[in-house]
Amino acid sequence: MLLAGTWQSTPEEVVQAVVCALKEGYRNIDCAWGYNNEKDVGEGIKQSDVPRSEIFITSKIASIQLFHISREESLLADRILVYLIHWPVALNPNGNHPAFPTLPNGLRDVVHDWKLSDTWKQMEALVEKKKVKAIGISNFSVKKMEEILPSAKIIPAVNQLELHPYNPQHELLAYLRSKGIVPEAYSPLGSTNSPLLKDEVVKKIAEKHGLQPSDVLLGWLVSHGIVALPKSVTPSRIASNLTGTVAAVGKLDKEDITQLDGLAASGKQKRFIMPPWPVALGFDNWTAPFPQPTS
């Protein structure tokens, strides 16, 4: 299954990409308050003429909204079906910037004693009030999931994570499966200017089957039961990412999958999306870039 990604695009690009994706057959669009594009996604849906009842929208509350979640006007009213916590970090709602407050020393202004389990309770209330159909999380490591799961009444439907052969997170995936949480792969192609598309192993597998490297990357994810979220503003790529994934799922053999599974462990481990949170999120291969708070 594929979701259409929409990050890092202009409003016009988002509208056109959503129209194109829906016409090509995508039915799940990913957006976020933090991308400032929920309205553009709504506009693309309107222009596409695809019946609203066929479309799923995934959006995400930003770290700063953890305190404002009861302000329901921040939601896309009846449009969002799946609502995620974007990052397991709470930013100061009274800080020096409406979205990314910082401290005088330049570090992001994080509220260190905020309990994620309280945010999850507020997310559950949105389901109870029928504001959204499903709730989930994003960028939650096992450590962060264990801060919400013991008291959760609703198990997160999905966990959206950076997943591709350079950052396969095998143990985290096994944990998600044991809890019945669906993994979703963001930056499935390795994000902008990705070295993954030029990787020799990926290219060889693509040549062997007459596929594009992008098809191999997306097919590998879907073969593992992972929902992939490729982003493109290019109509031909929006179309080929869908057809190419289907082709790749049919063609990738056990040997290809095993080779791709082992790429990171062969010395190519790499994350592409690492915002400078001043706190450790509990992921392997990602340490906080700044000193930890002393209190």
Ligand SMILES: NC(=O)c1ccc[n+]([C@@H]2O[C@H](COP(=O)([O-])OP(=O)(O)OC[C@H]3O[C@@H](n4cnc5c(N)ncnc54)[C@H](OP(=O)(O)O)[C@@H]3O)[C@@H](O)[C@H]2O)c1
């Ligand atoms: N939850 C989170 O914290 C989080 C974080 C990051 C991203 N996301 C979501 O995940 C989506 C995807 O991640 P991403 O945008 O970082 O990266 P991505 O989908 O891995 O890569 C996007 C890049 O690949 C190019 N591309 C797309 N299809 C291609 C193809 N078939 N061949 C060659 N290049 C291709 C795109 O170019 P063109 O657009 O120019 O075609 C763009 O430069 C985002 O849009 C967003 O919705 C979520």
